[in-house]
Amino acid sequence: MSRRTSPLDLPPVTYSLFHAVALPVRCAPGAALLYALLDLVSAAITPIGALVVGRFIDAAIAAISSGAPTSDVYRYLALVALIAAYQWVKQALRDLANLRLTLALRERYRTALTLKRTRLAYRHVDDAGTWDLIQRVAVDPEGGALKEAYHHVVDLVAFVIKVGGLLAILTSIVWWAGAGVIAISALTLATGIRGGKRQYDAERRVAQFDKRVDYFGAVLLGRDAAEERALFGVTRVVGRHWRAAFDAATRDRLVTRVRWYVSAYLGNLITQGSWIFVMIVLLRPLGSGAVSIGLFIALTQAFTNLDIVWGFMQTVHGLSSDAEFFKDLTAFLSLGEAETARCRTTERPAPALAEIELRGVSFSYPGDNRPVIDGLSYTFRPGRHYAIVGANGAGKTTLVRLLTGLYAPDSGSVLVNGQPLVHYGAEQLSRFYSVVYQNFARYQISLHDNITLGCSIGPMDDAGSIGEEDRIEYALHAAGLSGVVERLPSGIDTPIGKLDADGIDLSGGEWQRVAIARALVRPSLVKILDEPTAALDPVAESELYDLFHRVTQDTTTILISHRLGATRIADEILVLDAGRIVESGSHDELMRRAGLYATMFASQRSWYEAAT
Structure with missing residues (x-):
């Protein structure tokens, strides 16, 4: 990770689902590609595995019923075990790749977003609407929207490979069955897209309520308002405000989510019915010997475990939300920066002030x-x-x-x-x-760091200069803090405030x-x-x-x-x-x-x- 220390370059361009792959790969090419390769290989193995399991079952039946050689049984059993072993190893390597990707996003993508926030023109920070946009884009950057968007793209490609292979097998048996499943699945595409967009729009709407929930939650639980909570008994009144904001946000999210689940489960129910119909249709070629018992069982198990429509709708739902996120990312990175934000500190010193x-x-x-x-x-x-x-x-x-x-x-x-x-x-x-x-x-932080924060101690005046400690002592005396320093346990190095256990709070x-x-x-x-x-x-x-x-x-x-x-x-x-x-x-x-x-x-x- 040490060679990837520079922040990710995020120019103000139009971002789309293409960047769901491009940005993670730029942050951590090895981890991102390994994650995708493991999933895609696993997807390709699914239809192959169905054929292998079918052959294993057929070989076992033949060995038991007609005394056929058991070598085929052991050969196919070894392949089944190999596939199972790959799935186990794949999960461990996938978790490792995902962790490396998360760390790289934290190091490069999160840093880039943070730098952009520090460079924003003050008018954006001071604007409530823009602040909501910043919170949506910057929340949990290394484990949130960007990484999930990458996962959704990989999931979609893996889904196409997995289901495509199984449908190819099914179509080779009953030509119209695969086409029928594809047509039914396509109907769920619109549901997934609408659901994802509605979900992200709901998050945009409830941002104002989330801010109120956070604020009133801090008043109810934070230290700053502890004295007034105890003295004036404000908990009941503030609690009502917190509850109203919480209920409003929850209600909007719940309504959107319920609509999605109703549509999704209805589509899933229809598709499961279609699968039952397809399995019934396969009984005829099974009876005629066109389909072996092993292949029939393997296909039935594969399609039942795959949960095609629900998984497809979830992935499309996620990608639809991701597309809305990238609109926000585009808007965020297009925000104007302070004119001096990118200037280097190696510039010449400020000239003497004339006016x-x-x-x-x-x-x-x-x-x-x-x-x-x-x-x-x-x-x-x-x-x-x-x-x-x-x-x-x-x-x-x-x-x-x-x-x-x-x-x-x-x-x-x-x-x-x-x-x-x-x-x-x-x-x-x-x-x-x-x-x-x-x-x-x-x-x-400490009193010393409070005073020298972001400051390079420089000359006292044009006549000469003084040391850093003398300058700090002068500032403390001039501000009337000498007595405060004397009573602090560790003097100027004492942490002030309530963050640290040994911190000493000061008066207003x-x-x-x-x-x-x-x-x-x-x-x-x-x-x-x-x-x-x-x-x-x-x-x-x-x-x-x-x-x-x-x-x-x-x-x-x-x-x-x-x-x-x-x-x-x-x-x-x-x-x-x-x-x-x-x-x-x-x-x-x-x-x-x-x-x-x-x-x-x-x-x-x-x-x-x-x-x-």
Whole structure:
């Protein structure tokens, strides 16, 4: 497996059932071909085995009834034993090949899907419909839809070989019998196709209910809501929501499945009746000696054990679902990627920051014609401290996502040093920006790894550099975490959160300070704080912002906040309303204008007067 370490190449083309074979073979040619060869040889042996068993029975009857030599009995018995031995060995080798195929799909196919997900433009991750598509494609990739599609194709070819051989034998005896069975079996093809498509469509429909089942299940059973479950007794109410979503999903799946089973069993019943009729028809050539007793018994046993129609319908049903899956795979791989997603980290370092310019930027969310950002133009200068304020829904967080390239403008452009944002590679952008979001991630790993996650510790400033440990210590102190480190059992190497048995959970405010330390330790040119202090009281928030202001004197900072007490430290405050900058200036300038900012500030004065 070591030579197959590169992810599978999945270009954005139209995928079909052809790729049910092509992709597994590309991932693990040896294992995939061995799996198919074992099944196809086994299928070819089935009609041969029927002839061998028939000859064995005839030889045994002749030896017993007329004293014929027993050499033929032993010869055919040896062939029967050889066929049985192959089936036993085949099953063991088939399981091994299937395991190797699964591991290869995990190593190459799953990795390719994961890389694609990491490269998706943020707008796709933020879209509920696209997220459902991602979940359908990416669920259990190494053991799910792709491998099952390959199995279904192999099963279909094996079925054709197996049944074709038996029907050839039957047709040689009664010419019309084989044609009649084929005609009846063909009628089941449409049932299998319709059933498979309906089943996959049902999975698409119930995805929204599955999300609710997962969410309410996590609320009922997870740790995050444990305190409120115990304190407020929310289990009954949340349980009702979980049950409603579960019942809706189960009902849709059940109705679809029942329809399939009714159709399938009805078709199977008709075909079994046809087999009984064929066996009755064979009684005549049996009586005339055209068919030997051994061949009659062998054919009867083979057709009875084969369950032709049911197996055929199951395979076609699976292939029909697989065809729908490949439509989803095509749609997933066609999703747009972030412009910087495939850039290498070997690019040149980010140049010194001259300016960031928003030039006529407008943006609306999918399905909403109302612009969240409406023709906004502004230039951020290096080394200055900015604050962006406004009511909820004014577009503050959306503006941050546009600045950092998570969203692409519907019109206008974001320029860094006069170049469009998409001109810069991922490594360069990571050196431009570090952001602390209000809904920051709580990584259940050590405090050290939490802070240095995804970060190459770089120079402190243009005058020189400091070591990694010194830089981490500086970030911890600047974020007010020195006391937290002192009380942790293993210091900065202590796992935080509840994932590990020896993990130490932090308070909401302490988690926010960890996120701030993560931003401070990165050698980025622009640091953005998007309301990261929501869990702190106004006084603590003001103190933290004052500290942040002092340790980022030579860095461009952008503070997003609906609490205006902290904005007084900014060189310039931008007031957003309905996606536009309606006011800008320093705190004193805006207060003198007695506009929207002054009104908002006056309404919050009591929150932070204690901090002055």
